[in-house]
Amino acid sequence: MQAAFVLLFLALALPARAQWSDVPATTVPKNSDGSPNLNAPAPRTADGKPDLSGVWRPDRNQKCPPDGCPDNQMSEQFLDLGWGLKDGLPYQTWAAELVKKRSASAGKDDPTSHCFPGGIVRLHTYPTFNKIVQTPTLVVILSERETSYRQIFLDGRPLPNDPLPTWKGYSIAHWDGDTLVVESTGFRGEDIWLDRKGSPLTDAATIIERIRRVNFGRLQTQMTISDAKAYTRPFTVTLNEYLEPSAELMDFVCVENDASGPQFLGK
Amino acid sequence: MRWATLAALLVMLHGATAQAHHSFAAEYDGKKPATFTGTVTKVEWTNPHVHFFLDVKDPSGTAAQWEFTMGAVNGLFRRGWTKELLKPGDTVTVDGYLARDGSHLANARVVTLRDGRKMSGGTMADEPAN
Numbered sequence: 001m002q003a004a005f006v007l008l009f010l011a012l013a014l015p016a017r018a019q020w021s022d023v024p025a026t027t028v029p030k031n032s033d034g035s036p037n038l039n040a041p042a043p044r045t046a047d048g049k050p051d052l053s054g055v056w057r058p059d060r061n062q063k064c065p066p067d068g069c070p071d072n073q074m075s076e077q078f079l080d081l082g083w084g085l086k087d088g089l090p091y092q093t094w095a096a097e098l099v100k101k102r103s104a105s106a107g108k109d110d111p112t113s114h115c116f117p118g119g120i121v122r123l124h125t126y127p128t129f130n131k132i133v134q135t136p137t138l139v140v141i142l143s144e145r146e147t148s149y150r151q152i153f154l155d156g157r158p159l160p161n162d163p164l165p166t167w168k169g170y171s172i173a174h175w176d177g178d179t180l181v182v183e184s185t186g187f188r189g190e191d192i193w194l195d196r197k198g199s200p201l202t203d204a205a206t207i208i209e210r211i212r213r214v215n216f217g218r219l220q221t222q223m224t225i226s227d228a229k230a231y232t233r234p235f236t237v238t239l240n241e242y243l244e245p246s247a248e249l250m251d252f253v254c255v256e257n258d259a260s261g262p263q264f265l266g267k
Numbered sequence: 268m269r270w271a272t273l274a275a276l277l278v279m280l281h282g283a284t285a286q287a288h289h290s291f292a293a294e295y296d297g298k299k300p301a302t303f304t305g306t307v308t309k310v311e312w313t314n315p316h317v318h319f320f321l322d323v324k325d326p327s328g329t330a331a332q333w334e335f336t337m338g339a340v341n342g343l344f345r346r347g348w349t350k351e352l353l354k355p356g357d358t359v360t361v362d363g364y365l366a367r368d369g370s371h372l373a374n375a376r377v378v379t380l381r382d383g384r385k386m387s388g389g390t391m392a393d394e395p396a397n
Contacts, residue, residue, distance in 0.1 A: 072338055072390060105293070257314065
């Protein structure tokens, strides 16, 4: 009975929130007017390393057409990973032809459009949020997209030999000063798109991400992709992500939509 | 008969799958804007897209059902949407874009709620700006 009163008190005392889309940013440095100071220096963990923890969203650097910006801004690199590179991505001939074909059909065969995972490149560009949880030997990236996880091991293990290819591959990392250097291999060979254009990734790929928390509010990743099957040379792109100091992850279960199929049949 | 049912089932399942998270341009025509006013009959707060249904009356008074899609629940709730804002029985106006296939389906760009407030449906432009 006492417990019931306590619960009732808590229910009345706590502000009603329908969801955790706006939670107090208690651990964020503040400006004199009380707003979050996202230009403050990056925080550090107890062992002195930069702390990458937080809820992050991809860049929203999409150019606006003359008739105004779209309601939902995305990253240019979500659409075209080669955006910002003088000559775009250095496709092998077959890859260039494939991208042309995929672009012509408005990306309708994009695996993410059919609820398949996006892979680690699009983890940095897909317009859903990620949460980084950091320990000295393991960095976990929780993604609301696919309600999924990525593990990056810092415990000294080597990359696996001849691994079972996966959507996210296998990732190990070490610190180079204040930069986390992540090396990944072991990707599926045919069904990972790097962008909405349809730039491919193959099982020959190695990806190096140099991740740095530039300041409190910005994470910058220099990503070098070496994939001789699909590209004539390695290329490097720079991807920015921004802290969402008051946000919490919300499940994004893409197949919910497929579950609505029986309703269409029954009504 | 059994085969006909199966074929219909497959067509409908394909239709449902095609509505899964996709490029705007693959399903809607940005050059075909349209405005609808009607009564909400159902709202599905689902990912990857929120769907809702309106009974829209033509000038003769005949009602037709239209389906509208918005962005993902995550993005919409972060932009101020709540489940209370759109409920069966509400009369709302939708400015959006028609589906390419000519069906009673549209992308809801702006929804004018029962109290007159205008809310963005989170339309994405997924083709690089030229």
